[in-house]
Amino acid sequence: MDPNMHRTLEYETIVHMLKEQATSETGQSLAEKMQPSAEEGHVQEMLRSTAEAMDLIRLKGDLSLEGVRDIHSALRRALIGSVLSPVDLLHVAGTARAEKRVRSLLEGLDPEEAPLPILRAMAERLVETRTLAERIMAAIDEDGQVVDEASAELARIRRNMVQLKGGIRSTLDGIIRDSKYQKMLQEPLVTQRNDRFVIPVKQEYRAAFGGIVHDQSASGQTLFIEPQSVVNQNNRLRELEIAEEREVERILGELTLAVGEQAEALENNLDVLTELDLILAKARLGRRIKGVVPRVNEERVIRLKNARHPLIPADKVVPIDVELGQDYRAIVITGPNTGGKTVTLKTIGLLTLMAQSGLPIPAEEESEVSVFNGVFADIGDEQSIEQNLSTFSGHLTNIIRILEEIDENSLVLFDELGAGTDPTEGAALAIAILERVLEKRCCLMATTHYNELKLYAHARSGVINASMEFDVETLSPTYRLMIGVPGRSNAFEIAERLGLPQEIIETARTRLTGDENRLEEMIGELAADRQKAREEREQAEALQKEAAALHQEMKEKLTTWEQEKERIREKARREAKQIVLRAKRESEEVLGQLRQWARERPEELKEHKLIEAKKRLDEAEPQTSWPKRIHRDRGSSRKVAVGDEVLVKTIGQKGQVIDDLGGGELQVQVGLMKLKVNRKDLEWKSSPVPDDHSQGSTGYRRRSHHVRHELDLRGKMVDEALPEIDKYLDDALLAGYDQVTLIHGKGTGALRTGVQKFLDRHSRVHSYRSGGQGEGGLGVTVVTLK
Incomplete structure (x- = not known):
């Protein structure tokens, strides 16, 4: 690319800023030589490495390579047998020691959290030289003196x-x-x-x-x-x-010999560390200018959102939105002087050069750039005093050179095209130049004052008008770029506000042709429509922000409610399990006593002992049940039938009618006893409602016949599997299982990792392990519940 164009776009200032961000001597030297690349693959690689460096700094803080020096000369002298000075050896040690710092920093990052493939590959290219650094540092102090302990x-x-x-x-x-x-x-x-x-x-x-x-x-x-x-x-x-x-x-001779033996490794490390320092310098510059790494497309499209010129202070720069190369390949910008037209051209050109150098650009996320073979700019006063050329001649000479070099992969920027000569001829020449550039299918942006170019952009396909907004009320530019709206001169409005007599202004208006008046009226209407559209957009954005805030508030409330619901559910689970376990223990004790009585004194097993045992069983029964399962009727006069729950009034115990013996006698099951009771001694309590489930069960009924001992998760994503696991563990606990198996398969290991991280946080998981031989190995996780 042409260095003259770089100077025009102030690219050299960016290079100087980058050099200041490099921490090593060699990194600064490499930064000074930086040039934009026209190879798309190389640009993509540079931008990816810069993005990784920005992630590294964000996650682990900055990495200084200040100790890395240009030791090429020292290495050559070591190889030919010269003895290195203590200072030379300290420089070698600083470079050799940096290898350990780079490796330690990257090894301290979780590869899943921060893959950083490019930076990790660079670290892998480093050869171990830390032992040599330690040996040198043990013999020479930081002042360059050989210490007593050297021998x-x-x-x-x-x-x-x-x-x-x-x-x-x-x-x-x-x-x-x-x-x-x-x-x-x-x-x-x-x-x-x-x-x-x-x-x-x-x-x-x-x-x-x-x-x-x-x-x-x-x-x-x-x-x-x-x-x-x-x-x-x-x-x-x-x-x-x-x-x-x-x-x-x-x-010193022995240390020099050791340096010579590792000269190749040291030279390799120096190259890698220098390249790494340049990448880190790009990331630091990106943080300084609040830049982002743009996407690169192959369609020759520039799409910048809230782009800012990096050399204008952040509190003064006005962001612009630009899209070029898709619906239109050329933008013609009009508007008053000092309105920001030239800054807009420089912003587009400079950000393109920065992106093609692997640098972040000051814009918003999702901004896109393309890779051009050249960025050609004719901006500012390019007249040559030595050649005694006028401003017009200087611009024209530059434009001629540009027209000879551009092709379809070029970005062309013209400032005040056709200025400096007769307006009629200048406008005609400007249109002809634009036509020639468009014939070569370049991307083009040009600024002008000529009305003819406004009409040309309006009529020519692939070209669109744009303007820099001007506030007539304050007589000052707003520096906002408005695509699709040609700029007005605003001369009459400015003159009127400054106090020029109205009759003079009216006389001037009559001098305009009908076409010129219609053009000014059209531009005025477009500007008014644009202003109204912007106000409506700002209102819509405000409403959107308000809606987003309400949405976030509702999400937070929903999250709080879900957490509270889960807390209550967990408390209920624990209480239910305690009730069931207590009832189970009590019933087992009662049954054990009954069996022992039956064995020891079968003839002494009296009815009152059975009644007492049944009373203990009733007390052990959980007091929770599903109301919808039983339809209750308070009327005690209801006729008792087989299957009804009844109260045997003579003994004060509940039972269930199992048979009608006739003659007013019914057989009632009371606990373990079957009694023959007169119908008049029974009080009706309830009748069962037909149900597919077993009768008389409590809300804590075991559901082991519905719950398997394993859960198959194969083929599911982690986000799909976790809610299913949570529900399954609840069911398994209610079913009384102590151990279950989760089948997730081997695959990439991502599902296994997600499942086991979830089990680490689950309150009802006592422990887990991978499957053993015959259990499925790493394809399953065996979970012990508590």
């Missing part, structure tokens, strides 16, 4: 040096304090010259003081003398310093 020999040498320096200073301090020498000293201090400890002595005492002179002051009055008593110690110190230098050189 045992270096530690020994430096300990000896410290001890020797202490001895030298002690000897020299003794000389300074000796009254014999105090008058000879210029100052009572110990200093260094040529890496040897010396004392400043007055020049006239040179012979009396003795020792070796290493330096003198500028005036010559002070000599820096090494006393003879420390010469041997200083010589020994110098030997240790040389030994230290050699040991440090040896340590």
Whole structure:
């Protein structure tokens, strides 16, 4: 793409902003070289990687690669045998250490929550170099000094040096304090010259003081003398310093050799980390400009919603909606100066270049862009002073070059097309240029003041008028782009509000041709209709927001009600199970006692004991039943029939008539006993209503004959399966099951994962496990209930 066009659209400013967002030296260098791509697949890949980086920053926070440096030169020197300096080795360590940070960050993310396939693939390309980084950092501190712990020999040498320096200073301090020498000293201090400890002595005492002179002051009055008593110690110190230098050189040589051995891995990591830093920089820039990653289509369609120019402050920029390339391939924008026409062109061009560079764009979600071979713009004053060309000539020269280079995959932007010359000729030339661009099937946006172009856009298929809205009341532009409405000059309205006499304005109106008047009237009507439509749309949006708020409120209330209903249901389940269990235990105890009495003293089993046992059974019976199951009649005078529930008045117990013995005698089942009772000693209580279900059951009747021990969920989505599981577990609990099996199949494992996450939260699940051998393996989950 043409760099001149990039400058026109201020793309270089975006590149500079991106460079500021990169954290590494190499990332900044790569950002500086960024260019838009014309390959659709490459653009798609860049935008996907940017979207993943925005997700990564949102989920885990930012990842700084500040320690990554350009170590290509250091690696080459290591390979040819040069010894790297401590600073070079620190740069290598910073780059090598970044590999671990990247891997740790991505490994800490759940792949299901954040797949991030591109970033994870980049991390997989990294070679393990953290061991080398740790080795370098253990030998060299952050100031670039080799530490004592780098080797045992270096530690020994430096300990000896410290001890020797202490001895030298002690000897020299003794000389300074000796009254014999105090008058000879210029100052009572110990200093260094040529890496040897010396004392400043007055020049006239040179012979009396003795020792070796290493330096003198500028005036010559002070000599820096090494006393003879420390010469041997200083010589020994110098030997240790040389030994230290050699040991440090040896340590650096070993580290350099290790770097050379991993040079290929380090170079590979540097390339990956640099690319990753650029991707993260794009994500950071996207957050800064509040951008989104647009969709890319293949139809050469631009569809931007609330698009904003990224270089205009957020509190001043006015968003625009633009659609180009589907119903029409060209937009002709008219309107007053300083109304925002040029900004609109630059916004479209710049956002297209940004998207083709893999950058987020400041617009709303669902905005779409296409990939163009070139974005060609003639915007602003392009006259060349060096060539002594007029404004018109400068624009025309640029347009000629554009017409030679464009094809059907180009986006063309013309600002004030045909301006700078005679209006009639300029308008005709502008129409001819637009025709040539449209013949090449380009996407086109152009701004103009000419009425002829408004009429041309109205009549030409594939072209639509647009304008920048102007508020006549405030005499200021609103910067809103209105598609489908040509712009008015508003000259008469502005002149009238500024106070120009009405007769002058009327005279000017008479100078307009009939066509021009009709055009202005048509534009005025369209503008009024547009204003009315916008107001109605704003009202509709307000009503929609109000409806959405009410809908959300109702959803929240419904959720609260469902939660309360579930709480009550759960409480009822628990209470019902306790009642049933209590009744079951009591009945088993009664039956056990009866059997024991029958075995031990069959002859002593009296009727009063049976009555007592039956009373305990009646007390153990749950007091809940379905009212609709039995039709009750309070009248005690009703005739008793077989099947009726009755009260045996002689013993005060309830029973059921099982046979009519004749002669006024009926056989009644009371608990375990069958009694022969006179009809007059019975009081009618109820009669059974025909029902498909068993009679006399309570509301807590076991339903084991309706509930299977397993539930087959295969072929269902997780959202479909969970409500079915919830109901099934309730039924299984009421049926008295302690263990059930959920069959979900193996498949991708998504259904199994969803089922087991649901079981983790279920209050009635004691535990669960995958099926064992012969049970279905990973295709089933065995659930233990509580």
